[in-house]
Amino acid sequence: MIRRPLLLVPLLVLALSACQPTVTAATSPPPTTAPTKTASASAAPTAAPTPTSEPKPVLDSIYVDGDALTLTAADGSVIASLDYFQPQADAVAALTDALGFAPAPDSSNSSPAFDFEGLKIVGPPIDGGQGWTFRVSTTVASVRGIPITTVGGAGVGSDAQSLAAAYPSTSRTITTWLQIGIPSGSYGAVLRADDPAGAVTSMLVPAPV
Numbered sequence: 001m002i003r004r005p006l007l008l009v010p011l012l013v014l015a016l017s018a019c020q021p022t023v024t025a026a027t028s029p030p031p032t033t034a035p036t037k038t039a040s041a042s043a044a045p046t047a048a049p050t051p052t053s054e055p056k057p058v059l060d061s062i063y064v065d066g067d068a069l070t071l072t073a074a075d076g077s078v079i080a081s082l083d084y085f086q087p088q089a090d091a092v093a094a095l096t097d098a099l100g101f102a103p104a105p106d107s108s109n110s111s112p113a114f115d116f117e118g119l120k121i122v123g124p125p126i127d128g129g130q131g132w133t134f135r136v137s138t139t140v141a142s143v144r145g146i147p148i149t150t151v152g153g154a155g156v157g158s159d160a161q162s163l164a165a166a167y168p169s170t171s172r173t174i175t176t177w178l179q180i181g182i183p184s185g186s187y188g189a190v191l192r193a194d195d196p197a198g199a200v201t202s203m204l205v206p207a208p209v
Helices: 008-019 088-099 160-166
Strands: 059-064 068-073 078-083 104-106 113-116 119-122 135-138 146-149 171-174 177-184 187-193 202-205
Touching (some): 078 088, 160 177
Parallel strands (some): 059 146
Antiparallel strands (some): 135 202
């Protein structure tokens, strides 16, 4: 009896199996995630600087002499200075701005005038006078606390006899009142005292003395 080699078949199968390539299942790459955009912080708007204006000068005194009307501030600076050949309207405007109120038209004079509560800017005299385009006339010592003075601090309310003694050559009694002339600059100031023994009651600038 012939024996068949039975072991050759399984060995052949194993050998063939070993020669077959191993197939590996393909794996999908992980999904790509788009990068997240980070919102940048908006720059806070910068406020534009608020423009600052220079403070308005505060009127401290009104000075009148034979050459000009001068308005001076509390810090000593000159707000306005007008000689008497400037337009009357310019003097009215300067006082209106400095005092903070408008004058009342005044028709009691022979020339057009504007009244700042007793301080008047009078137009040129009818006869032409010295060619002035305005003059300053006052029956008050101050307007809303702002003093009105001429040379040496003289003005309405000053002692008439003391001024007459200081300016004897330009002072004289006219009927019942005293006129005092104070020279200054090209012309001067004329002060009047209704009572020669009392105080000055009015002042006119400029005027010949």
